Amino acid sequence: xxxxxxxxxxxxxxxxxxxxxxxxxxxxxxxxxxxxxxxxxxxxxxxxxxxxxxxxxxxxxxxxxxxxxxxxxxxxxxxxxxxxxxxxxxxxxxxxxxxxxxxxxxxxxxxxxxxxxxxxxxxxxxxxxxxxxxxxxxxxxxxxxxxxxxxxxxxxxxxxxxxxxxxxxxxxxxxxxxxxxxxxxxxxxxxxxxxxxxxxxxxxxxxxxxxxxxxxxxxxxxxxxxxxxxxxxxxxxxxxxxxxxxxxxxxxxxxxxxxxxxxxxxxxxxxxxxxxxxxxxxxxxxxxxxxxxxxxxxxxxxxxxxxxxxxxxxxxxxxxxxxxxxxxxxxxxxxxxxxxxxxxxxxxxxxxxxxxxxxxxxxxxxxxxxxxxxxxxxxxxxxxxxxxxxxxxxxxxxxxxxxxxxxxxxxxxxxxxxxxxxxxxxxxxxxxxxxxxxxxxxxxxxxxxxxxxxxxxxxxxxxxxxxxxxxxxxxxxxxxxxxxxxxxxxxxxxxxxxxxxxxxxxxxxxxxxxxxxxxxxxxxxxxxxxxxxxxxxxxxxxxxxxxxxxxxxxxxxxxxxxxxxxxxxxxxxxxxxxxxxxxxxxxxxxxxxxxxxxxx
Numbered sequence: 001x002x003x004x005x006x007x008x009x010x011x012x013x014x015x016x017x018x019x020x021x022x023x024x025x026x027x028x029x030x031x032x033x034x035x036x037x038x039x040x041x042x043x044x045x046x047x048x049x050x051x052x053x054x055x056x057x058x059x060x061x062x063x064x065x066x067x068x069x070x071x072x073x074x075x076x077x078x079x080x081x082x083x084x085x086x087x088x089x090x091x092x093x094x095x096x097x098x099x100x101x102x103x104x105x106x107x108x109x110x111x112x113x114x115x116x117x118x119x120x121x122x123x124x125x126x127x128x129x130x131x132x133x134x135x136x137x138x139x140x141x142x143x144x145x146x147x148x149x150x151x152x153x154x155x156x157x158x159x160x161x162x163x164x165x166x167x168x169x170x171x172x173x174x175x176x177x178x179x180x181x182x183x184x185x186x187x188x189x190x191x192x193x194x195x196x197x198x199x200x201x202x203x204x205x206x207x208x209x210x211x212x213x214x215x216x217x218x219x220x221x222x223x224x225x226x227x228x229x230x231x232x233x234x235x236x237x238x239x240x241x242x243x244x245x246x247x248x249x250x251x252x253x254x255x256x257x258x259x260x261x262x263x264x265x266x267x268x269x270x271x272x273x274x275x276x277x278x279x280x281x282x283x284x285x286x287x288x289x290x291x292x293x294x295x296x297x298x299x300x301x302x303x304x305x306x307x308x309x310x311x312x313x314x315x316x317x318x319x320x321x322x323x324x325x326x327x328x329x330x331x332x333x334x335x336x337x338x339x340x341x342x343x344x345x346x347x348x349x350x351x352x353x354x355x356x357x358x359x360x361x362x363x364x365x366x367x368x369x370x371x372x373x374x375x376x377x378x379x380x381x382x383x384x385x386x387x388x389x390x391x392x393x394x395x396x397x398x399x400x401x402x403x404x405x406x407x408x409x410x411x412x413x414x415x416x417x418x419x420x421x422x423x424x425x426x427x428x429x430x431x432x433x434x435x436x437x438x439x440x441x442x443x444x445x446x447x448x449x450x451x452x453x454x455x456x457x458x459x460x461x462x463x464x465x466x467x468x469x470x471x472x473x474x475x476x477x478x479x480x481x482x483x484x485x486x487x488x489x490x491x492x493x494x495x496x497x498x499x500x501x502x503x504x505x506x507x508x509x510x511x512x513x514x515x516x517x518x519x520x521x522x523x524x525x526x527x528x529x530x531x532x533x534x535x536x537x538x539x540x541x542x543x544x545x546x547x548x549x550x551x552x553x554x555x556x557x558x559x560x561x562x563x564x565x566x567x568x569x570x571x572x573x574x575x576x577x578x579x580x581x582x583x584x585x586x587x588x589x590x591x592x593x594x595x596x597x598x599x600x
Contacts, residue, residue: 025288026165026256027110027173027312028158030243031081032236033074033122033182034272035262036213037281039233046211049203050233053241057260058285062292062333066365067284068344069264069305072274073351074182075125077263077305082106082126082175084309084324086456087347092128094350096487100584101128104321104543106309108133110173111595112541112573113318116165120157121148121177133575133592136164138174148179149186149199151238158246171255173312178239181232183267183384188228201235214427215270215278217404219397221389229266257315258287261305268390269411273383275346275361275370276428277420288315292333301337302365303329304344319570321544325456343445345452349480354488355382356481358460362449366423367438369445373463373473375414416467419445502589503534507576510597517596519576521551521559530554532588536578538563541571541595565598573597 037043040051042058043065071077071087079092083105091098105127107117120138124130138157139146146153158176165172180186186204187197207223210230216222240260247253261284265271271278284303286292306326313320314328332338346361357374374381385391398405419433419442432438453461463476503523517538525532531554538546546569551559565574575594581587 024114024171025315026171026252027115028243028247028256028258029173029175029308030178030240030258030260031078031122031175032178032240032260032262033180034264034267035181035233035236035283036266036271036278037262037283038278039181039230039266040283042285043283047205047209047230050205050230051237051240053237053244054260054283054285057240057244057258057287058295060294061258061260061285061287062296062298063283063285064301064303065297065299066302067261067282067304068280068302068346068363069261069282070280070345070347072264072272072279072346072348074122074263075352076347076349078122078126078177079128081261081263081305081308083128084306084313084326086306086325086345086458087349088458088460089323089325089456090128094354094484095125095352097130098128099587102545103323105132106173106312108539108541108543109309109313109318109321110316111135112543112571113316114170115173115316116161116168116170117173117175118161118164119175119177120146120154120161121179126175126177135168136161138176147199149197149235151199151235151242154178154239155242155246158243159250162246162250162252176243178236178243180236180239181229181266185225185228186231186235199235201231202238203231203234205230205234213266213268213271213278214429215276216268216390217394217397217407219390219393221393225268225389229268254289256289257312259308259312260285261308267385268388269385269394270407270428272385273348273351275348275359277363277368277422277426278428280346280361280363286333288333293335298332301329301332302341302344303332304346343448343452345449345456347458350484351383353382354484356477356484357381357383358477358480360449360453360458360460360464362445362452363422364445364448366421367441367445368418368420368422368428369442369449370418371449371464371467372414372416372418373460373467374477375416376470376474376477377413379477380412381414416473499589502580503578503591505576505578505591505593507593507596510599516562516564517574517576519561519563519578519593521561521578522557523553523559523580524556525554525580527555529588532580533582534559534578534580535584536561536576539575539577540569541573541575543575546574569598571598 039045041055069077070080075095076087076092079090083090087093110117116135118136118138119134123137138161141156141160161174186201205227207227210226212218261282265279307329310324310326310328311330314330343362343364348359350356359372361370394408398408417433418431420428466472503521506520531552534551537548547563549561553559573595577592579587579590
């Protein structure tokens with residue numbers, strides 16, 4: 001064999017080792033819960049060996065130095081990620097369900113594009129209401145709910161999701177949500193004193209070796225809690241490794257876009273349930289075989305969680321629906337730049353207990369401006385981080401330490417406005433709001449906040465424009481708190497458990513454009529319900545309503561509803577949803593069928 005042939009064969013062999021962009025890639029979106037960006041080794045963690053598996057992934061992916069989530073707590077943060085919309089445009093501002101959402105979720109968009117969509121963990125936190133249209137809840141396997149702190153269970157869930165997609169002949173879009181380092185931390189919890197934690201991390205850290213974040217303080221209880229936290233970070237890393245092992249064993253790693261991030265900062269004071277730098281900065285990494293450069297670090301672009309779904313939609317080639325607040329950063333993954341994205345907009349409204357403490361922040365790569373209408377010198381901030389060892393230690397130390405007392409006062413009562421130079425003060429210790437040296441930058445960030453509010457329709461805009469009026473700010477917070485209280489009061493009278501036997505629904509599998517989609521609803525309503533209204537809705541592949549028909553029925557029988565598919569329907573498939581009852585918020589049963597593929 002001559003040298004030319006040998007050289008050509010070597011070229012082909014090397015070419016085969018270079019991953020190429022898949023035409024229809026799979027997606028594996030992996031999140032960790034309550035983890036600071038700087039807890040990851042690849043993002044500069046000061047404690048060695050916290051995240052060896054995630055660091056190996058960083059060496060094979062593109063990581064973003066200026067990535068943020070929008071919200072400092074879980075439920076609304078995850079809804080931003082998977083909707084591409086700010087909380088005031090989804091209605092999910094706290095920990096409650098929005099029953100009749102009128103916008104497409106990532107699930108709807110990906111199912112419409114022919115994907116199998118599955119989720120593991122955080123199921124109720126990831127969509128506007130439950131149950132949603134996931135093809136599979138991978139938190140439950142063969143009738144058994146998986147241990148949310150067990151690494152092997154994440155392997156099983158990921159493997160099952162990939163297998164189910166293969167059985168249906170579809171690419172997969174899996175959202176695997178790792179519980180750690182959310183509380184309870186490793187070796188804590190109600191039974192920890194009598195029963196050892198069965199899910200032991202591959203590395204357990206001790207109080208004497210953990211670093212103290214600059215926004216906290218040194219104290220034995222703080223060290224003890226940080227050791228528990230970092231051990232839980234390592235357990236999250238173990239779970240991540242298990243997920244990646246399942247992907248690798250499937251043989252589909254080179255056809256899969258893997259996205260990794262945290263939903264917000266650590267569950268300790270001055271991080272979670274706030275909008276400072278450490279509250280929202282997330283260790284975003286993307287591995288797109290054949291596209292992203294392994295080990296690359298983007299230090300120039302600002303991206304955020306509201307951009308996640310628009311980016312996935314762009315990669316797949318789906319026509320983006322109207323109403324996205326975010327935009328695709330897929331060009332950045334290709335090594336290009338994005339224009340007019342110097343800042344991100346961040347939002348906080350309500351904690352899991354329904355306590356409203358509205359905040360807004362606009363952040364550039366260097367500076368951060370915060371507007372806190374809740375702060376009036378009287379209100380006390382309420383958050384889950386007040387149940388921590390660290391918060392209790394802060395309360396005790398404040399009695400004798402003036403500096404700790406100042407920090408406690410800021411945490412409990414806040415101030416209406418804050419401005420920080422995060423490049424030189426990443427821990428937000430020095431509020432520059434009254435420093436004349438920063439007048440121009442402060443003005444620029446205030447103007448940017450107003451622009452974000454105007455463009456997104458944030459209802460807090462009038463309060464911001466009148467921010468110097470203490471009474472106006474306080475009146476607004478009173479108003480939204482009253483709305484939260486009323487909503488929670490309604491929860492005390494929940495609707496009865498849904499009866500799955502009330503009706504079933506059938507639709508065709510295919511339909512010709514210009515023809516009709518015929519739906520049959522077979523109902524068996526007990527006498528006690530008398531006449532009931534069936535709301536039957538045709539939706540396009542993005543989940544947008546095309547037409548709704550109401551029918552009244554009682555007893556046992558069949559309702560037939562037909563929808564005409566005209567040229568205005570641009571998607572390749574439709575679905576049909578139906579519920580029985582006067583309104584969705586107290587429906588007796590809700591079902592969805594589809595997709596019905598359209599032949600053009």
